[in-house]
Amino acid sequence: MKEKQLFFCRECGTEVTKWQGQCPGCKAWNTLVEAPAGQAAKLKSKAVTYSRLKAAGVQQAKKPLNISDVKTSDDERIPVGLDEFDRVLGGGLVPGSLVLVGGDPGIGKSTLLLQTVRLLSKKGIRTLYVSGEESERQIKMRADRIGDFGDEMLLFSETAMGEIIRAVEEVQPVVLVVDSIQTVYEESVDAAPGSISQVKEVTGTLLQLAKSRNITIFIVGHVTKEGNVAGPRMLEHMVDVVLYFEGDKTAMYRLLRGVKNRFGSTNEVGVFEMQNCGLVEVPDPSAYMMQGRLEDEAGSVVVCAMEGTRGFLIEVQALVCRTSFPVPRRTAVGTDHNRVNLLMAVLEKRIGLPLGDCDAYVNVAGGMKVSEPALDLALVAALISSHTGKAFASDTIFFGEVGLVGEVRAVSQAERRVAEAVKTGYKTVVLPESNKEAVIKGGNLKLDGVKLVGIKHVRDLGGLA
C-alpha cells in the first residue's frame, strides 16, 4: 500500500496532508516540506507528553488539591553562583526543569553552560555535559581557559539519545547539559538530526527524563536565519524556561534574556562580557556602557533605557551637517532609522530647526539596540545639540517619548530610571513633566541632590544647552 504523504512546516511544525504555499499554522510562506517516507505514521502517532510521562511513571496528582494545601518551596532551588545567571533563572535552578538556551552560533552558549557546570561541580553537585558538537578533548581545551574543575564534572561526546540516557542512568547527574539539541537524534526516528521531528522527539524524551529523575536539563539550541531556535515554537512550549543569549558580534558584552520562565519573571536580563577566560559578569552595566565617553561634546547625550526591570545608561550620539547630496543622508545605528526621520521632521516643524538639507547620523553607542519610545527625548537632544554645536552638561540624563506635536509624553518605569541616575552619580535628569510629578509624589526615592527637570514640549530643551 502506498504510504500517505505528509507535509510539515519547518517553522512551527504544523502537519498537513496536502502541500500548500502558506502554512495554515503560522502563516509563513514556502515553509512546508514533505516528511520523509516512513515518517508520516510516526509523526501522526506523536501525541506527546502526557502519555509518555505516564509511561515513565511520573507521579500525577491523584485528586484535585485545594490550592492552599499545595506546597511550594524556594529552598529547592540550586543557585549557580553566577549572579547574572541566577537572576535570569529567577534565583537558581529548579530540579526537574527543562531549560532552553538559544542564541546565534558563536555567541557563547557552550561557554556559559560549561562555566555553569564547573561552578556546580565545584560545590559537589554532580553534572554531566553532553556535547554533540565537540570532542571531549576540545571541551577540555575550552574548559582549561575557564579554570580548574571539581571531581563531579563529567564530559560525554555523544549524539545518540539512547546512549545519553544510558549515561545519565550510570552517572546520576543532578544537572545535565545537552549541547546542542540540533545534533542529538533518537534512533527510532527516521529523520536527520536537527530536523523538526528529531528535535521534537529528543526534546520530548529530555522532558520526560527531567521530570522522572527530577534533574535539571539545559538544552542548547542554535537560532536559525529567521531568528528562531530550529523547531522553535514547539520547543518553546515544551520547555519550562527559555533563555536567549544575544549580543553584537563586534561588542564584547552579551545579554542573557529570559523569554519564558515558569518559575520566575521573564523581565530579567543578565549581562556578561566575553573575555579570554570565558564569560565575566557585568554587575554594573551602566558604568560599563559609559566607558570611553567624551565629556562636553556637542551631539552626545545619555539616555536611561530599560531592559526588563534593569536600567542601562547609554550614550546616544548624533552628527548633523549640511548635505552635499541631492537627497540628505540619514543613518541610524542601534535604533529605528524611521523614528529618527520622524523626530527630525518634528524638530523642523515644531521648533523651526532647519534640518531639511542636513545629513544626520545617529548612533546608540556600545552596540546596544534600543527601540523603546523613552529614547526619543535623548535622540532629539542629541540632534539639537549637534546642530547648534552646544553641548548639554555631561552629567545630564534624558528620557521621554516625543509625540508628533512635539509634546513630551510620560514613559514607563520613570522611578527606576531616575534611581539609576542617582546611583551612578549623574546630577540632572530631564524627563517628562508628568513623570517628574509622579516620581516626586511617590516619594520612594532619595534624590541625593539630583535635579529633576520636567518638560512638556521639545522646545523646552532650548534653554538647557
Ligand code: TYD
Ligand atoms: P561558544 O561558547 O563556543 O559559542 P556557542 O556555543 O554559542 O556557539 O563561544 C565561542 C566564542 O567565544 C568563540 O568565538 C571564542 C570565544 N571565547 C572567548 O573569547 N573566550 C573564552 O574564554 C572562550 C571559552 C571562548
Ligand code: MG
Ligand atoms: Mg557551542
